[in-house]
Amino acid sequence: MSNEKDILEKHLESFNDVFSDMMNVFIFGGDEVINENDLEDVNPNSFYVENAKTKEQERDVTKKWRKKNVIVSFMGFENQTKPDSTMPLRVISYDGASYKYMLASEIPPCPVITFVLNFSMQKWATNKTILECLNIDESLKPFVSDYKINVIDVAYLSRETVNKFKSDFKIIADYFVQMRETGEYKPMPDDIKHIWELLLLMGKLADDDRFKVEYYRTHREERVNMCEVLDKVENRGIAKGKHETAVSNALTMLKDGLGIEKTSLYSGLPVDEVIALSKEIKAVPV
DSSP: OOHHHHHHHHHHHTSHHHHHHHHHHHHHTTOOOSOGGGEEEOOOEEEEEETTEEEEEEOSEEEEEEETTEEEEEEEEEEESSOOTTHHHHHHHHHHHHHHHHHHHTOOOOOEEEEEEEOSSSOOOSOOBHHHHSOOOTTTGGGSOOOBOEEEEGGGOOHHHHTTOOSTHHHHHHHHHHHHHTSOOOOOOOEESSHHHHHHHHHHHTTOTHHHHHHHTSOTTSOEEHHHHHHHHHHHHHHHHHHHHHHHHHHHHHHTTOOHHHHHHHHOOOHHHHHHHHHHHHHSOO
């Protein structure tokens, strides 16, 4: 995943309503067990020592889940644009850093849960455990503790699972599922809560900056859904294409010696725009 896409993914997932919604679906089948108000941000940075040098490692998104002022769990997401065979080794280092933090902070030990979100059109077909990552002699296996990662293949979520989401992540999941199944995206009518973040991310996923342009035409407080956004984007694209055709026709008419008023009449462009085009033609050296 490009750096910009990764930043936008993390930013959307970091909203408590999105984070709690995703965890509720992945862990509790959609039941609203985790309340967004019970989540607290955790510093995603930890460090390790390599070759006598201290180096920093950063998780994508991580939060504490509290209930009645007791920390129930540390939870996090790691985003991947393609399967990575070393992911179990990376996740165990992130999770281990969280457990180390508990010891150093005298926090009562609690579970650390990490989900790896696979944002690709391929199922995760590589290593999911520590032992799968290792070139290990069979005689040593009984003495090596294994560690399994939780992988979510976003594009392969069932329609039933997608419909359980209540946050803006539902739109992202629906997009990936549709693109895998048909290669085309037909938006759902659900309202968008985090308009700015969602449209920027959709623009990057679809490689279409018109999503970002459309945001600037939409007030932050306005309720909007992806159906309305795409309708506006498509209509403006059609209008732009028609205008470009009208300009091209007008330039041809002007070069052929047709007058300003007739060019305006036949091309459908305003007289002042035709006059401006005429001046541009005259300004071009022969």
